[in-house]
Amino acid sequence: MMIFTLLVLLFALMLVGVPVSVALGASTIITALMFTDLDAMGLTMHVFDGLNTYTLMAIPMFILAGSFLSKGSAAHRIVNFAKAIVGHLPGGLPISAIFACMVFAAVSGSSPATVVAIGSVMYGAIKEAGYPAKYAIGTIATSGSLGILIPPSVVFIVYGVTAEQSIGDLFIAGIIPGIMLGCMLMAVAFFGAKKLGFKGTKPLSFKERLKAFKDAFWALLIIVIVIGGIYGGIFTPTEAGAVCAVYAFIVSFFIYKDIKLKDVYNIVLDSAMTTSMIFFIIANAMIFAHFLTDQTIPHQITQMILDASVGPITFLIIINILLLIMGQFMEPSSVVMITTPLLLPIAVALGIHPVHLGVIMIVNMEIGMLTPPVGLNLFVASAITGLSLKDVVVASLPWVATIFIGLIFITYIPSISLWLPYEFPQHLEAFKQFIGGLF
DSSP states (O other): OHHHHHHHHHHHHHHTTOOHHHHHHHHHHHHHHHHSOOOHHHHHHHHHHHHSOTGGGHHHHHHHHHHHHHHTTHHHHHHHHHHHHHTTSTTHHHHHHHHHHHHHHHHHOOHHHHHHHHHHHHHHHHHHTTOOHHHHHHHHHHHGGGGGTSSSOHHHHHHHHHHTOOHHHHHHHTHHHHHHHHHHHHHHHHHHHHHTTOOOOOOOOHHHHHHHHHHHHHHHHHHIIIIIHHHTTSSOHHHHHHHHHHHHHHIIIIISOOSOHHHHHHHHHHHHHHHHHHHHHHHHHHHHHHHHHHTTHHHHHHHHHHHTTOOHHHHHHHHHHHHHHHHTTSOHHHHHHHHHHHHHHHHHHTTOOHHHHHHHHHHHHHHHTTSSSSOHHHHHHHHHHOOOHHHHHHHHHHHHHHHHHHHHHHHHOTHHHHIIIIIHHHHHHHHHHHHHHHO
16 A cells, blocks of 8 residues: 555656656655654655765766767767768768767767757758758667767666666676667668668778867767776776866867866856756655665565566566656656666566666666657757657657667677676686786
């Protein structure tokens, strides 16, 4: 009865337009007052201790870094680099847009920021090349969603804190799935362009490609700094966020010189507002998660699932259906904070790796950002192109279907997510020992 009351209150509040973060906290407190002796002081201290976490400091840092780079010319330089590498293929411009989104996602860590930065540059160019407007926007809106999968990712940090998993392992686990989904989207763009009658052009010379690389070098270097630094053990993900923010400022202010000192205040203010929104969601989700744990609800649900003899395959199907539905109505961080305390114990009991579960959840959130009624990327894409929301939804369908197919592969082939963070280091160590034995 208690869990039923909690869920009814939660969804009733959201249905009448109460923000998700407020609905989370309010429904939990009302339910606790009805069924338990609520310890308000203990609850407050739990939320404070949860937010006073070293790992969460990475969130404002990565948001600030993405803001510095998205306000400057980094996006233009990355687009030009993408055109130089793949622009000669049939469908070269749409493929370049997808490639640029993948790279910028690894720079900004934000899905909407990726859509804005790359979409505002590439949408007009793709249309001018003769592609249908819907084809152009479908490419950008969907590939921009990779921003929450390819590291650094704020949603991965939220999951890592909630699930008590290594942020570094989660970042590394997102690389191969992110590249795989990006390549699948490129394949759709390639064959779609051939079907429309577009042909390839002569590739740029090595000298021209090298020039494009040099122009984008300082923006691209941030990927090496973040991923290489974490993977190489030079700094933690939280320290990587701080390094990333400082580096983004240096690149935008001193090297590219496309932001002025007067712009810094507004950039920092926008980043602080975004951070505050995310942390308010986290605080209320922590109240929700603490109440569930305190009442042993996750344990009860886990036992019920195990008693029903639900296997890993069936459970993963249930997870994907649940997350796809929730992702259509809620912001990704909210979904992750709500569902992780419920799903993680069951997943672990069924032998599903927590990092693999995290990647599955993030890919579902990608699809959620591309499906109405609350698909944020759809609204962003509609705003920058002037197309109606309905047109953007229809245009995105082939690419959303592609990501869904990728989700199936990622769900049932765990090594796609787990090979790089766990299996590759073992192979590398064995190789080092082999080489050492030779000498």
